[in-house]
Amino acid sequence: MNNPTHKQLQLAPLDATGWLSEQPEDFKNWAARVGRWQHYRAGQFVYMAGDAADGVYGLASGGLEITFPLVGGEPVVIYRAEPGFWVGEQAGFSASPRTISLMAAVESRILHLPSRALEALVAEQPKHLLSFYKLCAINLTNAITLLSETLALTVRARVCRRLLKLTEGRSEADLTQDDLAKLLGVARATLRPCLNDLTAQGAIELGYRKIRVLNPALLALYKDEQ
Structure with a gap:
């Protein structure tokens, strides 16, 4: 240091x-x-x-x-x-x-x-x-x-909220899918279908140790889902 x-x-x-x-x-x-x-x-x-x-x-x-x-x-x-x-x-x-x-x-x-x-x-x-x-x-x-x-929202809503927060002022979040699963307190098997769906819709792009947000407006549509 x-x-x-x-x-x-x-x-x-x-x-x-x-x-x-x-x-x-x-x-x-x-x-x-x-x-x-x-x-x-x-x-x-x-x-x-x-x-x-x-x-x-x-x-x-x-x-x-x-x-x-x-x-x-x-x-x-x-x-x-x-x-x-x-x-x-x-x-x-x-x-x-x-x-x-x-x-x-x-x-x-x-x-x-x-x-x-x-x-x-x-x-x-x-x-x-x-x-x-x-x-x-x-x-x-x-x-x-x-x-x-955690108590009130769906996993998809929580994913969208966290990605929007992590990419404020930039387009990429420097974390792996395992990192995101730990942050949300869910299993990777639970998270994966949600990420695949958001990828298919063009909202995000999955990279090596990165998640890129392509359409923040689409993520915002899901952020209050219960």
């Missing part, structure tokens, strides 16, 4: 997308002073469930896989994060160990805001607690949305 030593970082693209982009300018300036860029190769863990909290992380490029140890410590994939995603605030502000594991799904560039800097900021300027509360709200909303989709 590579950490710059200069005092002021360039935050791009995180100053223009996701949670950080919506924060006050003085907060962004603080992040540029205390943040450190880190690079992770595919399959490398950022942290694991049970680790002590060490700050928050923002994904600038690449992709992150989030897993939760459910039964006997066996990890269950619960989310695939794309650039603009931030995580880590819950454990830090609750003084509890990490509850999830965070791994780079592909080569990724991540901004780390360390715990000591966070603690100093809110001690000196308590108003900035609101920024971290907003991050908690964003991640809680994401979790509730995923649960609701």
Whole structure:
């Protein structure tokens, strides 16, 4: 991993997308002073469930896989994060160990805001607690949305929603069919007919470790299917 030593970082693209982009300018300036860029190769863990909290992380490029140890410590994939995603605030502000594991799904560039800097900021300027509360709200909303989709929507609707989300601002999702099946919590045998149908309709194209969206409007037609 590579950490710059200069005092002021360039935050791009995180100053223009996701949670950080919506924060006050003085907060962004603080992040540029205390943040450190880190690079992770595919399959490398950022942290694991049970680790002590060490700050928050923002994904600038690449992709992150989030897993939760459910039964006997066996990890269950619960989310695939794309650039603009931030995580880590819950454990830090609750003084509890990490509850999830965070791994780079592909080569990724991540901004780390360390715990000591966070603690100093809110001690000196308590108003900035609101920024971290907003991050908690964003991640809680994401979790509730995923649960609701699992309970209420068809597999096809969930596939369409996930592909639309993963390809926001681009046309390809860098994941395999097995990866997508794990994200949705279904067997590959259940997922395959759905992908074949969407391919036949011209909505998507299956490639090597990629799924290309050709017709997002068609995916959007199915995204609320129950």
